[in-house]
Amino acid sequence: MENQSSTVALIAADELLIQAAGKLNIPGCTILQFENGIDLSNNWSKKKLNIVAILSRSEIIGPNGISLKHALQARKFADVPFFIISDHVNDHLKAIALKEGIADIFHKQQLQYNLQKRLPFIISNWHHIKTNNAVSGQSAYKIPLEKRIFDVVFSSLALLLLSPVLLITALAVRLESKGPVFYYSLRVGTGYKIFKFFKFRSMYVNADARLKDLKHLNQYGAAAETEKVDTAGFRCDDCKQMGTSCQASLYADKHSWCEKQYALTRKASAGAAFIKIKDDPRITRVGKILRNTSMDELPQLVNVLIGDMSIVGNRPLPLYEAEKLTTDKYAQRFIAPAGITGLWQVEKRGKSAEMSEEERLMLDNTYAENHSLLNDFRLIFRTIPALFQKENV
Template identity: 45%
Template sequence: MQVRKTVVYVSADPREAARFQQQFADDLAVLPIGNATELLELCEQRLGSFEAILNAAPLNSPLGLGLIRTLKKDRQLQCPVFVLADQPVSTQARSLLLEAGVADILPLRLPRTELLTHLYLLARPAGEVVATPFAFRMSPTKRLLDVVLAGAALLCLSPLLLLVAGLIKLESRGPVLYYSHRVGTGYKVFRFWKFRSMRPDADKLLASMKNLNQYAAKAPEPGDGAVLTAATVVQLGLCESCAASGSQCQQLLIDGQGELICEKLYRDRKKAEDGAAFVKIANDPRITRIGHFIRNTSIDELPQLWNVLCGDMSIVGNRPLPLYEAEKMMTDHSAARFIAPAGLTGLWQVSKRGKGGDMSEQERIALDVEYARRYSLWEDMRIILRTIPALFQKENV
């Protein structure tokens, strides 16, 4: 039996705290806190007895940003702090929260499964290992190669890094570097650094651009043969889609309206409704002029050499994923990609990137899993050599 996680829910509104406690009664042991003194005392007396803090208080209140700074900076609180916001958070406020040590900023009414996934990824006890059919062990030779290459690259490229930082600062307001939380080897979450290539308000524009996602699947229309009438099943024994592909319907299901539906088309429709695991927007209008150049030459990725030195990443591996992508990669097949080290470059980049062809989500996952199952030092060297021509890509993604 799985033990429920214990979380602290910070809110000055007792009704809101009671609502949250009732909603997650089966999943979380919730400790509601309504004032700063009570929370500070709890952290002093019961350090380690809870696994996360969920702060739903206004940022300018006594329970808001100032209290978070005190907990993370002055009291050195180790467990993650999530901010639950009922309104969109401005870029400036987001920067202040991340600097204060907030792990993530989430909508107040986030769906239950999404919130639990975030807690699972960021609030795991130290040393907890996700069970997988394979085990990853970083070889001393690979780690030595990473440190030597990353250290030498940072030293040699320091003039270029300073020049790019100056150009970014001149073109638009905002920080030169930014970080996001990414999921790497064994679902380990870390800070992932890049040069800023987008407008400062890029995050707020993403929701309105989901229709541009090149990984998004198109849901089958009701008239595409997904739903069958009893007469059609009796006469043909198959739906229009399977008939067009020259195959028989293997199994028929009954949907929520009591209609017969082909299982294949039902799965395709559900997948489209759930959304694609990856998000990649071609010709993204949020990218700045300098951003286009540093993306096309992959200069924006150079700050991740620091991630390599810190041991969060390797030179070669599978790209670490944002939380919203990683939470959709929990199946037995796709989760295998997290066995491999998180990398600056990898099999996916050198196989398809820059060749002008579209890559499906399934193809990308397959390449990641392939690398995870058979990577070696020699394979890494081959990928590094193939990465150089792939840097100067023509495809604007």
């Protein structure tokens, strides 16, 4: 049965979004909730909904953010204003989202005011807005011509010369365990661009589904656990030693907190941005050899050839890692090429001390600030001996 009334779609709505949408005053519009993009897509096609706007409760680079907008475009659904309600918004992320066709981004704290003010106007004027919108601010990074030429030549020659090795490796992967020879995951690269990241499969099938059961083994998460503190009212260590009250206290009802300790608690509760598990039980025997020699990375030469990545750059991150790195401090690492090898790999590989999350982010930012073709050549020459170190990065 066709539904001709105008519909505003809510994706993954929480109580805050439901309440805000319920107060909207858009004549002739109904509000419908959908669990995710698949639910929306199926109902949109089956019921022929007349959707005039989409409100998605998601991080900008989350599965219901920019990637959902692209998926709906690929399926040829009507181009309607797509709004994201996010916990993390900054100028860099906003510029990327607007460039990718997002109508607007609202922070949850100003949600009610912004929806009432902006939503009806954008819906009414969407055709004019989308045809005349010009995004200002920081432009997306573009790989320099000389670096792109080097990437194409290098990846083409490498794929040609390594073709026998690629065939033997593919056969070994297939003989040890059932499943596809190649594996891809969605990764976030330059400018928060999401793409398919190719590798030889080094884990058993459905390894990602087991990740939540192994997070207690995360090496990057160990440091965060030690920072957890009691939040039922406290002073920071410095103030305790001085025997004074905190100079920058936060208050709620009958409790007070030290702002310094509150920041540490928030950081600890957010969890580690990177995930690395020593002696990961999900890895196959062939996969362990591939990882220790970095041969599982060889299919990424295809990513380089088609322009998703470069030979040298910051490592593209899984969505669950990248969505935690949206502050201005950490977003800098995404204003640089995404690469197969980079500064943090050659700096820490093979060393006895484990690399902290902060150290890795610092090295990523350092590369973003100083990358050049000459420095890339230096990192490539440093990568070759690093490949023979025992440490698996």
